[in-house]
Amino acid sequence: MAGSIESLMIINKSGGLIYHKEFNNDANSKPRLSSNEMLVFAGTLHGAYTIASRLKPKAIQLKNDSSYNINANTAPRVPYVPGLGVNQCSGTTFKAPDFFSESFPSWNKTGIKQIETDDFTMYCYQTLTGVKFIMVTLPHSWVNGLQQPISVADNILRKVYCLYSDYVMKSPFYSLEMPIKNDIFDKKLKSFIASLQRDF
Amino acid sequence: MAIYSFWIFDRHCNCIFDREWTLESSKGTINSKQNEEVGKLLFGMVYSLKSIVTRLSHSNTSNNVRTISTSIFKIHILSTASGLNFVFISDIGSESLSHLLHYIYQELYVPYVARNYLSPIDFTENDVEETRGQGTRKISNPLFVESVEQFLQPMVSK
Numbered sequence: 001m002a003g004s005i006e007s008l009m010i011i012n013k014s015g016g017l018i019y020h021k022e023f024n025n026d027a028n029s030k031p032r033l034s035s036n037e038m039l040v041f042a043g044t045l046h047g048a049y050t051i052a053s054r055l056k057p058k059a060i061q062l063k064n065d066s067s068y069n070i071n072a073n074t075a076p077r078v079p080y081v082p083g084l085g086v087n088q089c090s091g092t093t094f095k096a097p098d099f100f101s102e103s104f105p106s107w108n109k110t111g112i113k114q115i116e117t118d119d120f121t122m123y124c125y126q127t128l129t130g131v132k133f134i135m136v137t138l139p140h141s142w143v144n145g146l147q148q149p150i151s152v153a154d155n156i157l158r159k160v161y162c163l164y165s166d167y168v169m170k171s172p173f174y175s176l177e178m179p180i181k182n183d184i185f186d187k188k189l190k191s192f193i194a195s196l197q198r199d200f
Numbered sequence: 201m202a203i204y205s206f207w208i209f210d211r212h213c214n215c216i217f218d219r220e221w222t223l224e225s226s227k228g229t230i231n232s233k234q235n236e237e238v239g240k241l242l243f244g245m246v247y248s249l250k251s252i253v254t255r256l257s258h259s260n261t262s263n264n265v266r267t268i269s270t271s272i273f274k275i276h277i278l279s280t281a282s283g284l285n286f287v288f289i290s291d292i293g294s295e296s297l298s299h300l301l302h303y304i305y306q307e308l309y310v311p312y313v314a315r316n317y318l319s320p321i322d323f324t325e326n327d328v329e330e331t332r333g334q335g336t337r338k339i340s341n342p343l344f345v346e347s348v349e350q351f352l353q354p355m356v357s358k
Contacts, residue, residue, distance in 0.1 A: 041256065044251075048245045055242055055245070057204035110270060116296075119263040
């Protein structure tokens with residue numbers, strides 16, 4: 001199943017692309033977009049994400065209008081899916097062997113979670129602070145074949161978020177909202193994605 | 201499975217048909233004025249996602265968006281070669297509904313609207329409507345409306 005996760009992006013809270021990595025092992029394949037087009041892509045996705053929250057069908061609006069207020073208690077929860085990759089950084093992190101072991105609230109309550117196209121499927125995980133983690137997979141990858149692909153993708157992306165908070169946010173040289181250029185994060189992310197693809 | 205609403209957009213970005221089901225007790229809306237803004241937002245989102253998704257694809261052939269999921273609803277899209285977009289908004293549990301959209305296009309839209317001599321070929325009436333997405337003419341053919349209604353009735357949200 002190697003190679004089923006194609007690329008990973010991090011978009012900051014104002015819609016700027018701060019990280020983009022392709023996991024395609026094939027050295028010959030050219031990147032899909034130039035870096036400039038990638039920025040346009042991130043901005044468009046950010047906009048579409050916001051529009052999606054305005055499209056709530058009337059049938060749902062009429063049923064429960066009060067559920068718009070999100071806090072930690074009312075946010076819908078994503079179940080914990082065990083066995084997705086391994087935390088290989090014991091000793092340098094406060095987190096458990098598998099990063100976390102409980103269900104977690106989903107802050108992405110009204111925005112886009114998944115886009116399916118002919119060529120690929122894209123998953124989006126948003127954190128409480130508004131950072132978006134985007135994962136692009138092949139259309140027939142193992143993630144899409146599972147019972148609840150969106151929950152699995154949320155679990156994977158939350159682990160990427162854990163790596164981000166450990167190696168990017170704790171770096172004294174990183175300035176907020178700026179593009180991430182961090183070798184350790186690159187390395188950890190790569191080994192995390194590799195361990196993920198070995199498991200399945 | 202539950203379908204909340206059904207939309208048709210023409211190649212000039214105008215919404216030419218919309219149907220929203222609301223509550224059991226009410227019949228919902230057909231071609232309503234209130235839904236105009238929602239229609240524009242919906243088409244705008246679908247259109248911009250389509251354009252970026254096409255550029256992001258590896259192959260040179262066109263890459264179509266099939267579904268867009270959020271945590272409370274799912275959008276299903278069928279684009280035809282003539283530039284029409286058929287869109288469903290359904291609940292998140294639904295599988296891909298593209299076969300239903302395809303059926304509506306093939307078995308209802310083509311015979312009742314496209315092959316109808318009395319129905320306009322293009323729903324825009326002048327240049328302004330064509331270029332600014334402000335078309336007002338909608339599909340009001342009772343036969344089409346009725347058969348869409350009949351076809352989708354079992355799948356509508358209750």
